[in-house]
Amino acid sequence: MKYVIIRDDDTNALMPAEYLERLYRPFIERNMPVNLAVIPNVSTSACHAPGKPEKFLLAYRGPQNGSVPIGQNTDLLRYLRCFPQFHFVQHGCRHEFVGNHYEFDHDDRDEIAKRLDEGIAAFQQAGLGIPRTFVAPYDQLSRVSMEEVAKRFDVVSTGWFELGRIPSAWWPQYALKKIRHASHWRAGRTTLLSHPGCHLSYHRSYSLMLQEIERSIESRRLTVLVTHWWEYFRDGHADEPFIDVLHRTADYLASRDDLKVISFDDVADKKISLN
Numbered sequence: 419m420k421y422v423i424i425r426d427d428d429t430n431a432l433m434p435a436e437y438l439e440r441l442y443r444p445f446i447e448r449n450m451p452v453n454l455a456v457i458p459n460v461s462t463s464a465c466h467a468p469g470k471p472e473k474f475l476l477a478y479r480g481p482q483n484g485s486v487p488i489g490q491n492t493d494l495l496r497y498l499r500c501f502p503q504f505h506f507v508q509h510g511c512r513h514e515f516v517g518n519h520y521e522f523d524h525d526d527r528d529e530i531a532k533r534l535d536e537g538i539a540a541f542q543q544a545g546l547g548i549p550r551t552f553v554a555p556y557d558q559l560s561r562v563s564m565e566e567v568a569k570r571f572d573v574v575s576t577g578w579f580e581l582g583r584i585p586s587a588w589w590p591q592y593a594l595k596k597i598r599h600a601s602h603w604r605a606g607r608t609t610l611l612s613h614p615g616c617h618l619s620y621h622r623s624y625s626l627m628l629q630e631i632e633r634s635i636e637s638r639r640l641t642v643l644v645t646h647w648w649e650y651f652r653d654g655h656a657d658e659p660f661i662d663v664l665h666r667t668a669d670y671l672a673s674r675d676d677l678k679v680i681s682f683d684d685v686a687d688k689k690i691s692l693n
């Protein structure tokens with residue numbers, strides 16, 4: 419049996435539910451889990467570069483000061499609660515820069531711990547429970563962040579792993595993972611999942627996307643497919659050809675009897691073997 423996890427990043431309090439409904443209806447109808455990486459306390463001034471607001475704020479027109487916890491968007495939460503197919507994992511805290519660094523790509527342990535705990539508290543206040551999986555903004559985690567994340571979460575989903583960015587106590591397991599060419603591994607009580615890049619991205623060729631996804635799925639037991647809801651609506655209107663690829667991906671996943679779409683919670687519960 420092969421396994422696929424759908425990970426959609428950047429759900430936040432400053433977006434309406436319609437975007438997710440448009441994208442994920444075919445998944446919901448087939449009872450496939452969709453894992454939303456939720457920004458717990460989104461910064462209203464989040465930028466991906468100086469002066470360039472993050473596209474996940476595309477529907478926001480309010481003041482650019484402070485942050486808004488996910489619990490404040492009661493309409494979005496009411497929608498998400500209607501569908502048990504939605505699962506929630508923590509995506510950073512405010513999704514902003516800390517000095518010149520990505521939010522979790524620095525070594526200020528107190529700041530890292532404070533932001534992780536702030537995010538967990540925002541999840542609980544919103545009634546989303548205690549998150550068990552962590553996704554860093556831009557998939558960037560320092561070694562100190564990895565240590566603090568491992569104290570609080572069961573699963574880390576990221577792009578790749580480097581020796582200098584993992585706790586030294588994990589090096590033996592990391593060496594074993596390298597020797598085995600394994601995509602995913604466990605160290606201590608933490609499960610570490612890599613992903614093969616964002617296949618579902620407007621930067622990729624729409625005509626080749628599904629083939630690339632199929633190839634990724636063939637090459638490993640568990641594939642994490644990462645996408646971002648705002649990429650489908652980035653210019654103020656729906657990118658219909660791109661949405662069509664996502665929906666055809668749902669058709670493809672449903673068409674295979676030897677493939678199961680699962681949630682990060684299934685991994686946290688150790689319901690499947692990783693590699």
Ligand SMILES: [Zn+2]
Nearest residue numbers: 427428555556
């Ligand atoms: Zn993000």
